[in-house]
Amino acid sequence: MRVATWNVNSIRQRTDHLRAWLAERQPDIACLQEIKCVDDAFPREAFESLGYNLAVHGQKTFNGVAILSKLKFDEVVIGLPGDDTDDHARFIEATVSTPSGVVRVASIYLPNGNPTNTDKYSYKLKWMDRLSHYAKERLKLEEPLILAGDYNVIPTPDDVHNPAAWVNDALFLPQTRERFRSLTHMGFTDAIRATTDDRGLYTFWDYQAGAWQKNWGIRIDHMLLSPQAADRLTGAGIDKHVRSWEKPSDHVPVYIDLAIGVP
DNA sequence: ATGGCCAATATGATTGGA
Numbered sequence: 001m002r003v004a005t006w007n008v009n010s011i012r013q014r015t016d017h018l019r020a021w022l023a024e025r026q027p028d029i030a031c032l033q034e035i036k037c038v039d040d041a042f043p044r045e046a047f048e049s050l051g052y053n054l055a056v057h058g059q060k061t062f063n064g065v066a067i068l069s070k071l072k073f074d075e076v077v078i079g080l081p082g083d084d085t086d087d088h089a090r091f092i093e094a095t096v097s098t099p100s101g102v103v104r105v106a107s108i109y110l111p112n113g114n115p116t117n118t119d120k121y122s123y124k125l126k127w128m129d130r131l132s133h134y135a136k137e138r139l140k141l142e143e144p145l146i147l148a149g150d151y152n153v154i155p156t157p158d159d160v161h162n163p164a165a166w167v168n169d170a171l172f173l174p175q176t177r178e179r180f181r182s183l184t185h186m187g188f189t190d191a192i193r194a195t196t197d198d199r200g201l202y203t204f205w206d207y208q209a210g211a212w213q214k215n216w217g218i219r220i221d222h223m224l225l226s227p228q229a230a231d232r233l234t235g236a237g238i239d240k241h242v243r244s245w246e247k248p249s250d251h252v253p254v255y256i257d258l259a260i261g262v263p
Numbered sequence: 264a265t266g267g268c269c270a271a272t273a274t275g276a277t278t279g280g281a
Contacts, residue, residue: 009280010270034280036270061271062279112281152281165264171281206281207268216264218281250269250281 001098001260003029003105005148005221007204007251011035011066014249015043021242022050027255028070028262029096031107031148035064042066059089065107065149071096071262082130090127098260103229104138108149113170121170124152128179132186138226139187144260145226147188150251152220153180155190158199159219171220189230191223191256192238203238204251212243221254232259 004027008014011032022030030052035042039058047054052068055076067073073094080091093106110131113124131147138145154172157163166172184190192201202217211217225233235257242252 013270034270112279114281162264166281169264169281204281206264208281209265209267211264211268220281247269 001029001103001258001262002027002255003031003146003148003223003258004253004255005031005033005107005150005223006253007033007109007150007221007249009034009036009249009251011042011064012037013247015046017242017245017248019046019050021239021253022047022052022068025239025253025255029105030068031105032066032068033064033107033109033150035066036062037064055092055094057089057092063089063109065089065092065109067092067094067105067107069094069096071098074102080127080130081134083126086127098262100260102143103260104141104143104145106145106147106149108147108151110149110151110153112152113176116168116170116173124170125175125179128176132179132182135183135188136186142228143226144229144232144258146229146256147183147224148254149222150220151180151222153177153222154218154220155180155222159201161200161202161216161218166218171218183224187227188224189227189233191225191233191236192219192254194230194233195236201238202240203254205243207250221251223254223256225256229258233257234259
């Protein structure tokens, strides 16, 4: 089974890119972030015609997440538990059945948090605390679980071209990285880091200042695996070349391969 | 790490992104 994640920065602007990449990489499940439209505006037919089922949690103008799956969904959960007043569309979770059992996947769009002297940063930290609480509960199920998405977290200095330039940024502050580590310490595996120690592996390059051309990138899109998923991990990768396509998203896809058979 | 971008909005300027 292949599972992937991609912040597409508007699904309507990236429909053709996503179709091309799906044909190329052939994921069984793809988590999307920043679809930037309401549910009814999602171009469903473009993906249903490729054999994907869709679970969409959209929002007008901003945010929005979705999951595409070749396997049919058993359950879908909309919204991260823990705060009924949070109206941002940043979380959707689904389960599918395989011959070897259930697989649970979440598509996550964690808040950016800048500027850090505003309530945007406290919202980010609270959101991360909610995510930790949810993750700890889910671990008790002892299922293969993949928490995939745009975390807006640079985990270590090896994950950014110029660490010094990011020390005061919400993506790299100690409190942010501390909360990300709490996820790995409770038992989740960062799939990319489980397969390589290479530096300079990035998933985002800013549109501005020629960041792509200079390879000024950051690694902020992650796939965290429960022990039952990590035990079946056979490979992981970043589709960097997609950033060089015409009119690209500023993020590129990340994918994993699991030793879980699909019909 | 900011000179340089991009997307959505009844839009021609503003907000958000990272």
